[in-house]
Amino acid sequence: MAKTKKPYSRKPAKPAAKTKAKPAPRKAPKAKALPSMSLENYLGKTQIFMLKTREKQTIIKEMLQKLEKLGKLEHSDRYYAQVIHRESLENTGIGAGLAIPHARTDSVATFTTVLGVSPEGIDYQSYDGMPVRYVLLSIFPTEMSTKYLYLVGMMARIFSSAQKRAQLDEAGTPAKIYQILAKDAKEYFDSISQKTEQKTEKIESLAGVPSSDLDLLIRLDSLYHLFDEGNTSDSINAKIDQLKRLIDNRSLTYYERMRKKCQNPFSIIEKSSCSGCHLEIPPIYLKQIKESKGISVCSHCGRFLIII
Numbered sequence: 001m002a003k004t005k006k007p008y009s010r011k012p013a014k015p016a017a018k019t020k021a022k023p024a025p026r027k028a029p030k031a032k033a034l035p036s037m038s039l040e041n042y043l044g045k046t047q048i049f050m051l052k053t054r055e056k057q058t059i060i061k062e063m064l065q066k067l068e069k070l071g072k073l074e075h076s077d078r079y080y081a082q083v084i085h086r087e088s089l090e091n092t093g094i095g096a097g098l099a100i101p102h103a104r105t106d107s108v109a110t111f112t113t114v115l116g117v118s119p120e121g122i123d124y125q126s127y128d129g130m131p132v133r134y135v136l137l138s139i140f141p142t143e144m145s146t147k148y149l150y151l152v153g154m155m156a157r158i159f160s161s162a163q164k165r166a167q168l169d170e171a172g173t174p175a176k177i178y179q180i181l182a183k184d185a186k187e188y189f190d191s192i193s194q195k196t197e198q199k200t201e202k203i204e205s206l207a208g209v210p211s212s213d214l215d216l217l218i219r220l221d222s223l224y225h226l227f228d229e230g231n232t233s234d235s236i237n238a239k240i241d242q243l244k245r246l247i248d249n250r251s252l253t254y255y256e257r258m259r260k261k262c263q264n265p266f267s268i269i270e271k272s273s274c275s276g277c278h279l280e281i282p283p284i285y286l287k288q289i290k291e292s293k294g295i296s297v298c299s300h301c302g303r304f305l306i307i308i
């Protein structure tokens with residue numbers, strides 16, 4: 001949809017207020033929640049619904065249609081083959097009753113997602129053998145891959161808790177599920193913002209480490225979390241080992257160290273500050289981060305940075 005341009009609406013340039021004193025540079029702003037740090041930025045209230053069908057293929061169709069009905073996606077049937085194709089490369093049943101079918105495609109301009117709930121459970125052939133009750137379907141352009149990863153990382157963390165899963169299972173209605181998820185998401189975001197013990201050790205550069213490692217690290221992180229929650233099955237161990245072999249040694253070592261230091265080694269950058277430590281990223285560094293194709297870390301707290 002093309003936005004209609006308002007003709008002649010350009011405002012006259014304001015005269016520069018030269019007399020005003022420069023504001024002091026902002027340092028460590030008070031821990032204020034970024035707009036991106038709420039569930040609504042990823043998943044709106046209307047985007048949770050109860051699934052009618054119970055088979056993987058029909059569910060994916062049903063969910064794409066839901067996105068179209070919500071006005072979030074046009075010609076939803078066009079994406080079916082892409083989602084199924086992605087599914088054939090690797091089953092997106094990521095364990096703990098959650099599946100994350102998705103398609104990265106530049107035929108959409110923005111990130112769109114919907115959560116389907118099946119109280120009876122679906123046989124999704126997840127690696128942990130658990131039936132899937134929650135299906136998060138997302139369609140997004142390549143440039144929003146990190147936003148997607150962030151959502152998935154958050155959901156995986158929530159679902160790794162048996163207690164949280166039980167609360168969601170008992171909820172019964174989309175509205176109630178939304179309420180619980182919004183609370184869990186807030187808790188998750190608060191956990192990111194917890195101060196890291198700063199021993200001011202030098203943060204080394206991960207320059208040259210491919211950004212695809214970030215995908216793998218976020219997945220590894222959610223598996224570790226499942227493991228910490230007591231899911232110590234052989235299949236989890238095997239999956240962890242498999243992922244570790246795929247990750248560059250430097251980023252893996254760095255991740256392992258950060259994991260000991262803080263609850264959540266990932267943070268979001270929005271409007272130039274790090275969601276982990278709330279400190280402003282210097283503009284020159286920010287520019288480098290945006291241009292880099294590799295992994296970047298916060299120069300203050302050392303967390304892996306995700307730009308939204």
Ligand SMILES: [Zn+2]
Binds near residue numbers: 274279303
């Ligand atoms: Zn930081």
